[in-house]
Amino acid sequence: MTDKTSNTLLDQPKNRNSASGKKKTGATAETMAGKQRDISISEFFAKNRHLLGFDNPKKALLTTIKEAVDNALDACEEAHILPEIYISIKQITENKYQVVIRDNGPGIVKRQVPNIFARLLYGSKFHSLKMSRGQQGIGISAAGMYGLITTGEPVEVVSRTSSKHHGYYCKLKIDTAKNRPVIVEEGQEEDFPHSTGTAVTIILEGRYNKGKQSVDEYIVQTAMANPHAIITYDSPDGEHYEYQRQSSEMPFIPIEIKPHPYGVEVGMLYQMAQDSKTKKLPEFLNKEFSRVSVNLAKKITKDAGLSLSLKPSKASLPEIDQLHKVVNETKIMAPSTSCIGPIGEERLEEGIRRVVEADFYATCTRRPSVYRGNPFLVEAALAYGFQNGSDKENRDDDTKQLMQLKRIANRVPLLYQQSAGAIHKAVLDINWRNYALSQSKGALPAGPLILMVHVASVWVPFTSESKEAIAHYPEIIKEIKLAVQECGRKLGVYLRRQKKIKQELAKRSYIKTYLPHIGDALKDILELSEPQTEDVIAKLADTLERSRKF
């Protein structure tokens, strides 16, 4: 033992409770204050990457593709351009992949490119009450940050905003401590294949698998929910997939709206009133919310026992509380449909036909409804009885397979946390035996059946930032059930009819089998000749055939 060590060891108890009686002091508010500082959002998410869907290499690969494809589709929709999306994934080493996503959208102006791809919480959608795939302004920059952390490689972006100019090219890194972009390299790109658009390349640690929660599955479901898009995909195993556009009609373009007053919480209403530049309460209600006419705004104010000339920013919390109560008791028109873009029943069927050839299809698009002031609507599409691929092999034993549930939110497939979300809950709450399907308790129904449920909203209430499952709002669950039940009823009618047909065909074939024996018996009893017997049998067969109902 060296002197130094022994000293240290001897020193320790002294320090803890020394002879001089000096105790080692804990932290004080002052010393703690020295350590208290802002945490940059990027530092926070770099440590908590699982919150954004980067928990493991497989999921990280999917999340990266998803963020870029969602942005590409959003940008095309906003610019009223029919999307052409190209996706490529290449394996570089065992767990290192390069992904490229290119679109023919409007492109991004040069000065915004660094902030969009290398700064978290920077985007155009957070403050707008309009249906879009992205909402938080985190997605693509988080994917770039994940790539940088796991491989050290910067994000590469090409953006072209006009056919008159070449594209702008840059390589970017995020400075996580400051949540600010750093341009590593920039220049001109002369080979961009569209007149406008964006291409992003990210190199990241990932893992590529096929199956339920794979990139391939996400792309199939994206094609299903976006029949207006051309999607081309080169997978790491050398496969080339092309989903051709089903219809060249632009999908419904959602417009931005003001919040609907139903369900806006008291605190939020109070804050809005405090911040409002309007002069009187009725004007506040009329100008800052949708579906509140001037007369209705006056009525609400009066019913709340408040003065029509009360300035919103001067209203007290109890006054706003009263106003809030009356708002929720008053019948207010449902929000306008213009803010939410349903896929629509016809397109839903086209979308599902794009990926599965089935015997029967049913669709339902519900009217918009509201949760917590946010308009939303639910659609469902169902395909029964597959004709293609491995599904055909299972066809005779329908009980073997459970329903395949495809969950879509604002046209984006959700692949993780199925059982945690509102869609799964609503589907389980339905008694599928009513629709001629078998179902075990607490399980999805059995059968060669795909059910796609689309929830569209100006703000989808996800259970987490990684946007994997929709929260259990009773209003949303109710609407999902109504849409699915509508499809279920149509399926029930079809299946019962099919069952009847099957039964009748079975009976007929049974009778047909016995016709020669009946002939023999008739020949004996009635002493018929051979031609007479044949004649009677032919007549019987003909009557049987003509009496067919199906």
Ligand SMILES: Nc1ncnc2c1ncn2[C@@H]1O[C@H](COP(=O)(O)OP(=O)(O)OP(=O)(O)O)[C@@H](O)[C@H]1O
């Ligand atoms: N391919 C693209 N073409 C045009 N604009 C884009 C493209 N990708 C991203 N943007 C712009 O960059 C912004 C930030 O994108 P980002 O993915 O970080 O967040 P978001 O899509 O707004 O929300 P979320 O975090 O929910 O995905 C978008 O709001 C959009 O304005």
